[in-house]
Amino acid sequence: MTNQNITLISFGYFDESFLKNVAEAVKHEFLSSVNIKEGHLDLSEFYDPIRRQYNGTKLLKEVENKFSSDSAKTLGLFSVDLFIPILTYIFGQAFLNGRSGIASLYRLSNERYGMSTNDNIIFERFKKEVIHELGHTFGLVHCHIPTCVMRSSTYVEDIDQKSAGICVKCRTELSSILP
């Protein structure tokens, strides 16, 4: 559908098959070629010792400036706790109608909320977050349809409620945005 290549760059350790499956889901949703790359950053530069979290705004700018040149859309994948100055945490962030975004696994695992590990759930949540942030880079804003992947999620339960797919309304919007 988009004919634009997408690059997923992992920062830190990610299981290879896990990334491939995410890339496959992204390819299926945006009908684009998807590359997987490894990126290297000194994350300590982005660490805020007072908040004991990583500054998402700065990381997003770093991805935009240093890693997005050879792809239409680039998404940085992290496993650290992200924040933006005004909010206590974020799952991910992207430039609306821009070239880059970021998403993190950190707050998506069941263990963090005192529940037993579930690899399938964490994959589903991450897949949705990645597609959601990429949707923003394609110019999609938050959608009010409960099952649409572009619906805003502030808790993992919200992510679980929605599907991994873009709804008809957003897909129509996407078709009109893309050349």
Added chain:
Amino acid sequence: MKKISILIVDDEESVRDSLYNWFIEDGYRVECAENANRALSILESDSFDIILADIKMPGMDGLEMLRRIKLLKSDSIVIIMTAFATVDTAVQALKDGAFDYVTKPFDPDDLSHLIRNATKQISLVEENENLKKKVVSLENVEDMIGQSESIRKVLKDIESVAQSNSSVVITGESGTGKELVARAIHSNSPRKFFPLVSVHCGALTESLLESELFGHEKGAFTGAMYNRKGRFEMADNGTIFLDEIATISTKMQIDLLRVLESKKFIRVGGNKEISSDFRVICATNRDLKSMVEKGTFREDLYYRLNVVNIFVPPLRERIEDIPLLVEYFIKKYCTSMNRPTVSIDATALKRLEEFNFPGNVRELENMIERALVVGNGKKISLKDLPLEKTILTTSVESLDDLEKSHILMILNKYNWNISRAAKALKVDRVTLYNKISKYGLKPAE
């Protein structure tokens, strides 16, 4: 639904950027300002639904900016953000008109919740405004139906007098809709969101009217168990409508004149002077001028009341409005009776147009309501309308007129069969022929 606009005011770039990105992703129109002065200059040329402002900024702080924004646009929704929450600043912000108060950093859910509440408030205000407009537009046209020149003049008079504070006297026969005119004036005036208080002066004795208009104190008279506000007091900032003003006693005329001149009065049995800012509209079916000439109505009160005069024409002088009125009343009563709208027979409508309606529009309305109750529910026909009797009792003046109408009615009833008509009239055929010749009666073509 319109796109909500948000102005972010914060001296920290990272805060502005992160909020900007967050709201942009939510589909809002977003602008940023790095300080209060910049925000105020943006607000001079552009308006925003929500202003999210930091409390601590170099130069003018958030609280001072909030006060200035409120002066510029009192209904602005301003949300104050701060890194250090203290009860004092929170209370001060809310006292100064802030919509809400949040401590940085906040949970994503808090932010969404905050904006959701603010947008709900915006839509409620908009809805309220729309409803007010709707109510006013409904009141303006309430039952005042017609296309005739005379009713258009009344509507034009209402429009031109509504915006002023002048006293108005509405004259016209009983049932022409004088109270509707008063309502229309009130609902088009700047006083429309305050009460329109009606008093039917003719229905009350002098002492009751006095207590009704001025109120009374507990124990002022037997039965005055509690303090009671008078109609003038109730009409503060609004309008008082005095119906049948010509019926008030000479003493009441003096009291009324005093109140109209000073806008102050004392409750019956009280000693405290009460002020009330009201507009007065009166109505009468009598000729006040001739009452003044005869000395039964005070001249000074007449001139005080009769700043503007609106004459509501009788229905017989605006026959062309009858079909519209009939249609309107059919719709009105079918709706209130939960029935499908019915039509009216052409003959019945023609007869209504020929009728002189001494009771005016009120009489027509009652006729239609009655016809809908007694009729077959499909079409209003002539037999459903109480016209025959009324014609006889209203359109005749002399005995000859009465005889002529009655003979014509009987002749029509028996299709001009002279023998049967004479038998019904209990006269012989020659007498009937003589009467036909005398009155020049002819069968309808």
